[in-house]
Amino acid sequence: MVTSTYAPIFVYLIGSIVLSGVILLASYLLATQAPDAQKLTAYECGFDAFDDARSRFDVRFYLVSILFIVFDLEATYLFPWSVSLGDINSFGFWTRIDFIIELTIGYIYAWKRGALEWV
Secondary structure, three states: HHHHHHHHHHHHHHHHHHHHHHHHHHHHHOOOOOOHHHHHOOOOOOOOOOOOOOOOOOOOHHHHHHHHHHHHHHHHHHHHHHHHHOOHHHHHHHHHHHHHHHHHHEEEEEEHHOOOOOO
């Protein structure tokens, strides 16, 4: 039956939604909400939070975000593959290994080109 096949995925989904909600609610209730001038300074993005939106900033922020998306997608595809590893044939296994090798080559290329350096 289809329901029994997808039941672990639904349990995982419900558990992650509930845990996310509990963590979000706990952080809102337990954290002190006191913004000051230090918290409003530039932190991760490299420019002032309340400045002109059309100002230029470094292209490395784009590169890191693209790398994050690529490796986030890799993790998204690895979960169903690892769940169905016993049911796929050798072609499916080697296709996934090829995918991992290609992403590793891309990661090494980005590393060698200095896309991950912040200085």
